[in-house]
Amino acid sequence: MDKxxxxxxxGKTYQLPVVVGTEQERAIDISNLRNETGYITLDDGYxxxxxxxxxxxxxxxxxxILRYRGIPIEELAEKSxxxxxxxxxxxxxxPTSAELRRFSDLLTENELLNEAMKHHFEGFPTQAHPMAxxxxxINAASCFYPELFGPDSxxxxxxxxxxxxxxxRTIAAYAYRMSRGLPIIYPKPDLKYTANFxxxxxxxxxxxxxxxxxxxxxxxxxxxxxxxxxxxxSTATVRMVASSRANLFASAAAGVxxxxxxxxGGANQAVLEMLEAIHxxxxxxxxFIAAAKDKNSGKRLMGFGHRVYKNYDPRAKIIKRVCDQLLxxxxxxxxxxxxxxxxxxxxxxxxxxxERKLYPNVDFYSGIxxxxxxxxVEMFTVIFAIGRMPGWIANYKEVMEQPHSRIYRPxxxxxxxxLNHYTPIKERK
Numbered sequence: 001m002d003k004x005x006x007x008x009x010x011g012k013t014y015q016l017p018v019v020v021g022t023e024q025e026r027a028i029d030i031s032n033l034r035n036e037t038g039y040i041t042l043d044d045g046y047x048x049x050x051x052x053x054x055x056x057x058x059x060x061x062x063x064x065i066l067r068y069r070g071i072p073i074e075e076l077a078e079k080s081x082x083x084x085x086x087x088x089x090x091x092x093x094x095p096t097s098a099e100l101r102r103f104s105d106l107l108t109e110n111e112l113l114n115e116a117m118k119h120h121f122e123g124f125p126t127q128a129h130p131m132a133x134x135x136x137x138i139n140a141a142s143c144f145y146p147e148l149f150g151p152d153s154x155x156x157x158x159x160x161x162x163x164x165x166x167x168x169r170t171i172a173a174y175a176y177r178m179s180r181g182l183p184i185i186y187p188k189p190d191l192k193y194t195a196n197f198x199x200x201x202x203x204x205x206x207x208x209x210x211x212x213x214x215x216x217x218x219x220x221x222x223x224x225x226x227x228x229x230x231x232x233x234s235t236a237t238v239r240m241v242a243s244s245r246a247n248l249f250a251s252a253a254a255g256v257x258x259x260x261x262x263x264x265g266g267a268n269q270a271v272l273e274m275l276e277a278i279h280x281x282x283x284x285x286x287x288f289i290a291a292a293k294d295k296n297s298g299k300r301l302m303g304f305g306h307r308v309y310k311n312y313d314p315r316a317k318i319i320k321r322v323c324d325q326l327l328x329x330x331x332x333x334x335x336x337x338x339x340x341x342x343x344x345x346x347x348x349x350x351x352x353x354x355e356r357k358l359y360p361n362v363d364f365y366s367g368i369x370x371x372x373x374x375x376x377v378e379m380f381t382v383i384f385a386i387g388r389m390p391g392w393i394a395n396y397k398e399v400m401e402q403p404h405s406r407i408y409r410p411x412x413x414x415x416x417x418x419l420n421h422y423t424p425i426k427e428r429k
Contacts, residue, residue, distance in 0.1 A: 009037050023058050040411045051236060051408070056089060056394050057228045064311035068228060069093070077318045082223040083107065083193050086390035089228050090161055090397065104192075106162035111187040111196065113170055114144045121178045130382045131265075133175040134168070135256040141167055142249035149247060157400075160248050161393045168252075168389055169193070172382045173200035179378075194220040197386070202374065214329045215373045218322050219383075222366045225315040226384055228391025230308075234258040234265070238392045242399040243408040255392045256385050265381040268367035271303040272377045275336040285342040293352050303364030304347060305357065315362035323365045323372075332372050340368050 003018035005028045014036055017029040027050045034040050043049045058067045066073040069088055076085055080094075087095040087103050095103060120140050124133055142148050145163070147156055170187055177184050177200075185203045187196050195216045202209040229235070237258035241251040259265035278288050291299035306313050327337060344360050347353040370380055399405055 007037075009039060012037075019053070021053070023060070034411070040413070042413050046236075051231060052239060052398070054231070054395070054398055055092070056391065056398065057230045059230050059308055061306075061308040062310050064309055064314045066229075066314045073225065073314055074318060077221060077224060080224065081192075082220045082227065082387070085224050085227050086165060089390040090394045103162060106159060107166040107193060108189050110159075110163040110166040111170055111189070113141065113167060113174070116144075117141065118184070121174055124175075124178065126179055126181065128179070129260075130172065130175045130179065130379055131256060131260040131385070133178075134171055134382055134385060135253045135260070137171045137175070138164070138168065138249050138253040138256065141171070142247060145249075148249060157248075157397065161397075164248060164252055164393065165389050166193075169197040169386050170200065172379070172386055173197060175382070176201055176376075176379055194223060198373075212330070214326050218326045218369045219373060221319060221322050222369060222383060223387035225319060225362055225366075226387030228388070228394065232264065233261070234388065235391055235395050239395050239399050240408045242396045243405060245400075245407075248393065248396055251396050252389065252392050255388070259385050259388065260381060265384045267303065267361075267363035268370070268384070269377050269380040271340075271364050271367035272336070272371060272380070274302045275339050278339050279335055283339075285339045285346065289343065289346050289350070301343070301347065301353075301358065303367065304353065304360055306361045309361070310357055312357075312359045313361040316360055316365060319362055319365040319369070320360070323369050326369060326372055330372060334371070336371065337368060340364070 003020070004015040005018055007014045007016055014033075016033070019027045019029050021027075030041055041049070056069065058070070059065065068076060068085060069092060071088070071094075076088075080088075083104060084095060084100060087093075087100065117137065117140060120137060121133070124136075145160070148160060174184055183205055185200045185205075187200055191199055191211075195211050198211060198216060198219065199209050231239075234255040238251045238255040241254040242248075246254075262270065274288075278285055281287070288299060289301070291297040292301040344364070347358065347360065353359070366383075367380060370383060371377075375383065
């Protein structure tokens with residue numbers, strides 16, 4: 001017998017179906033609540049509201065678990081690559097050799113931007129934020145593919161997914177080059193995804209960028225670890241826009257805008273800004289940590305703790321090892337990185353942070369890695385967006401494939417004035 005929850009309202013009893021997921025997550029189905037009772041639920045920030053059923057990513061924040069399509073993130077980080085994981089997330093299974101080759105070929109075929117888009121880049125001021133350029137240029141790129149707007153767009157989904165995933169890194173690299181007044185560097189078809197991005201970012205017309213394997217691996221891992229993370233702000237935004245039957249590029253551009261917010265995608269940037277502030281004050285981090293433990297100081301330790309994970313962020317454990325290996329291999333001398341290592345050492349031993357489960361999270365280490373590679377702080381959120389693209393594409397696909405999906409339309413509890421009337425301007429005080 002199916003489980004139900006019982007709700008008593010105004011002397012009446014209502015039976016609400018209970019939905020159980022494959023990992024035994026339980027939810028009360030209230031989709032008919034308003035029709036049956038006249039009531040809605042109020043859940044500010046949707047912290048207790050499931051907006052969909054999804055088969056892409058599973059998170060257990062209490063146990064520190066993250067799985068893509070059922071596969072633990074630890075296995076994927078050790079054995080896989082970003083592009084293989086992108087295929088897994090978008091299409092639901094690890095690719096065969098032939099499937100991976102075809103997907104990689106599609107990425108290569110679609111890595112160039114239409115030359116007319118150069119004029120769009122030139123229209124932005126040099127100080128424009130790369131996220132503004134990224135969202136704008138993703139939308140602009142869609143204009144060159146009229147099939148996106150046709151009724152048969154689902155039939156070309158594989159090509160459109162590869163096209164978006166490939167072009168987003170080209171757009172990101174171009175945005176960086178334009179902001180620095182540097183000539184655009186075209187992608188090279190013989191380079192793999194992440195190496196090609198670094199080539200477009202840092203090569204010069206007269207000198208190829210030295211693609212250090214450790215740096216390529218570290219950035220590829222950052223992409224992989226950010227590839228999806230359940231119904232976060234930007235992913236929920238993508239699904240919201242997709243529910244209106246907007247095209248894939250428009251939905252992803254909306255995700256970029258949501259990710260741009262400092263409470264979402266700006267966390268790794270905030271880490272570096274914190275380190276820079278500590279360095280300016282001549283502190284090695286000790287004074288800052290003492291201040292962070294004082295509620296009245298206004299100081300907050302960025303890159304520690306996580307809203308979802310009440311245990312150690314599983315991504316942080318993985319990326320910490322790669323971070324340590326990269327810094328050791330590159331022999332980098334950087335006072336900000338020294339401060340970061342000091343903060344990490346103290347926080348991992350200090351009872352104050354241990355009791356509150358304020359462990360270093362993925363943003364802490366990814367910021368350090370990008371700093372070591374030479375990626376400027378204003379590009380950090382762009383890197384996040386590139387990594388999150390597979391998850392956005394997969395969630396878009398789920399919305400489009402649901403046979404009975406409706407446009408997302410949350411309700412509200414109105415708290416404004418009651419019935420009012422228009423007052424002519426001469427009578428207003």
